Amino acid sequence: MLFRFILSRLGSAAILSVGIILVSFILTALLPGDAATSRLGERAAADPEIVAAVRARYGLDQPLYMQFFIYLGNLLRGDLGTSIRTQNPVLSDLAQFGPASAELAIAATLIAIVVGVGFGIVASLRANGIIDQVLRVVSLGGVSIPIFWLALIAVYLFSTVNRIFPSSGRLNPGETPPPQVTGMYTFDSLVAGNWPLFISALSHLILPALVLSAPMIGLLLRFTRSSMLEVLGNEYVRAAEAKGLPRHTVVLRHVLRGALVPVITVLGTAFASLLAGTVLVEQIFGWPGIGAYAFRSASNLDLPAIVGVTLFVALVYITVNLIVDFLYGVIDPRIRRA
């Protein structure tokens, strides 16, 4: 059953990926501009021989449909092409920048889960009290304050005025990244047992992750609160309390479990919006992630990189949705049986 489920999901993911590649190709081709000359200097762009050499080098002298089929053929061999801008294999670029964004997104998500769900539970248990009112304002702020503004304020307060956190980058300038295991410096430096590098990586990660987590915290807080309140009103909860179970056991074992299903749904959606927010946060914190890479690739009409990033992001979405589906089953056995 599970095997068939995974197979069907992977099948639809493959079809979706081909569609995404096709749309990326067509959209990029529709844009005015010439990818071959956009990276050339003024004199070189005026030299037809040089332009022709660049076109041949990147396969841009082929008709678009041929480029598409060549790309698909290469993709089956695990080759995403070579970036026109960085001149690296797109796969190696993604391996460099993808983990940077993933590290930021995962850290932000963890912070959001701990803070958002934690305060959501507190708010529901103190519904309409002063703590609930304060948390409501916090939640509203998290959702409504523009992330770029929050980022600028955070840098000003914690980097410029008080030099608590570095203002940009993933490591101190000149520090050598840890040997790549996941590409996430905090994790990799721990694996390497390099504590100074771990501290450096963590100190660079905290501020952008906190900023990025703000909207998600607000969202999770509200959803956890309302979902908890709904479950708290159920008869089985009152029955558990009537049996004399301690309050924390009732909340954590009976209420929270039931309340988490809608929260996880929101988490999936929030993760998607978090990826969008990553672009802004990466820009402000000089975080060399996939957002900044995508922006620069699009600005340079770098087709292989654009398609590579689109594919990468699509796969992240598909994977997150898959994980969310599985988590439903773990939390609510009725879904698994259905």
Place this chain on the structure above:
Amino acid sequence: MRISRGGAFVAAVLAGALALTGCTPADTTGPDTAKDVLVVGKSFDLNTADPARSFETTGGIFGRAVYDTLLTFGKGDATTPIPMVAESYEVNEGATEYTFMLRDDVVFSDGTPLTSADVVFSFDRVKNIQGNGSFLMEGLSVTAPDESTVIITSEKPNTAIPAIITAQTLGIVNSELVKANGGTDAADASTTDTAEEFLNTTSAGSGPYIIETFNTETETVIVANPNYWGEPAAYEKIVLKNATAENQLMDIQSGTIDIALDLGADQLPAIESNPDLAIESGISPTIFFLFSNANPEISKVTSTQAFRDAVKYGLDYDGLLEIAGEGSEQVAGVVPSVFFGALKPADVTVRDIDKAKAAVAELGDIDPISLEYPSDFSVAGISFGAVAERVQANLKEVGLEITLAPSPISTALDSYRGGTEEMGLWLWNPDYPDPADYLVFAPDNIVGLRAGWTGGSHPDLVALSEQAAVATEEAERGEIFREYQLAMNEVGVFAPLFQPAATVVAGKDIEGAVFSAVFGIDLTYIGK
């Protein structure tokens, strides 16, 4: 219960991290405590570490420190080439043959002596590789009669050669090492040379620094060359950190970087009162210009002299300097004020509303004209959009209706290079510090053609540009370039607008961090 324990663990880790990082602020905000490391913030336009393929500003900054050239420029100077690998040179009377005598003590970073064969290989490789900088070798050939002599021969008289060979693209590589790693200077080098990957990881130069790590997106690190033949490098390590101007402002204030190279005039007030920072200002050799397409097939209006006069006299040049920011200068002709052959400040075009209105009246009833410019590109903090809006307002005051047509640079370049823009707002960065580089604005030349300007309409100007290209005697050459620019201004296809200010912001204790009109900044002079 699992969730609760996990949450507690994450909270504990974060709390611990906050405590650790909070306790050690100085340790986490960059290596400003270590004098042996210099961190330079730059918005990267870096593509490659291979000098023959490199032609961008960041590549020039990096390349200047790693690869020596035959001649170079002194600190902050952009007018007089001085000896480097060549200790002296002679030129024949017709300026067609330059003979360079090489120093005998120059060695590459691996200890191999640098000889004339390395110079010939490096120059021929640039010529044949068909890269952005290959045009530098156009019409030139290079030979080596002996180990310490290099002769550059030009098809036409060419007094720009000493300036041209200071370009980092013509940095001298260790020919044997590069050949052993796929390099070639053969005529088919564009398809057979495979040394770029090697040169992106390993130094093959004789400069004071060598590559430690090269990354076009994050940071590039160079370290002192232990075998350097000249005065030793001032820093053990220099980190070139990729950062936007906004990030550089934050980084220089937080101490993450020691030098910021891209701060615009509008950002400087934020740090002017900072006692730890020094602001060095100069004038950039970049010129912003406006053009009116001279091709009647593109526009029957912009191709008229009346339209060009309306634009030329209708622009409020002083007002445009407000947009360009403090320290910027109106440029009198197409040659920037920092180079030989520039017009004098008194030659600048002055706004004359009456003349502009008379020209508009001559045009009669016309449709609005489209002004194209790149919308996602700024230089020294100057946005093209802000300049275009001011141009639109200026010309409206004299009765010309302009429609703004911004687009991303990758698409705007297409119409600009295709010569299809009615009006365009662009800039020109020097390829090398000599007025000959500005002959591209002449009719029938690269930029001239982008403005739809062919030689048939102004044969006198074509003749002047040809004369300027081959003039050899300095005073005569200067006079011809002056005539060329005044005649260009008279026609008015191009309206030179301004040169922005160029600023280097550095920690007070850093010596020699001055702007260079040739390299942006010369890292080899810092700390000396």
